[in-house]
Amino acid sequence: MKSKQEVERFLEDIKIRVKSGILNILYLNDREKNARTLLELEIPGNKRTEIIMKLQPEDFYRVEEGKYLEQFEMFSFGKTVKGKEVYIKFSVTDKNLICISFHKAEYPIIYPYK
Numbered sequence: 001m002k003s004k005q006e007v008e009r010f011l012e013d014i015k016i017r018v019k020s021g022i023l024n025i026l027y028l029n030d031r032e033k034n035a036r037t038l039l040e041l042e043i044p045g046n047k048r049t050e051i052i053m054k055l056q057p058e059d060f061y062r063v064e065e066g067k068y069l070e071q072f073e074m075f076s077f078g079k080t081v082k083g084k085e086v087y088i089k090f091s092v093t094d095k096n097l098i099c100i101s102f103h104k105a106e107y108p109i110i111y112p113y114k
Contacts, residue, residue, distance in 0.1 A: 004113045007057040010075070014097055015053055023092070025049055027099045037103040041082045048102055051079055052088065058114045064089070074100065078109035085109060 002010070017023035027048065029035060038045070061076040072091040079086050087109060089101035 001112070002060070002063055004057045004060075007060045007113070011055055011057065014092060018049075018053065018097065022095075023097055024095060025052065025097045025099060027102065031101070031103075033103040034101065037086065040104070041084060041086075043081065048099065051081060051086075052090070052097070052099070055079065055088070058111060060113055061087075061109050061111065076101075076109075078105060078111065 064074040
């Protein structure tokens with residue numbers, strides 16, 4: 001479990017890196033539940049980036065034990081979008097933030113820092 005301070009530093013770091021162009025955000029658009037959520041909630045693709053850039057430590061859910069592509073930790077967050085809880089999971093590499101999941105939560109999300 002990451003401490004609230006670790007999550008805060010992590011989010012600050014990725015926000016700075018995205019804004020400065022060091023880090024690109026890539027979305028796995030071929031996942032059906034991700035595409036379905038965008039359609040159902042009428043979320044334009046660029047709105048996802050705005051939502052990710054507004055994540056706060058209080059939105060943190062967990063760091064999953066598994067690794068995406070066996071290289072990087074997977075950070076999970078939840079955010080209310082248009083009245084629905086959205087599950088957001090991503091990994092960060094040296095050059096990319098890879099958004100693996102951006103879909104309506106299938107299970108209740110427990111927020112350790114709310």
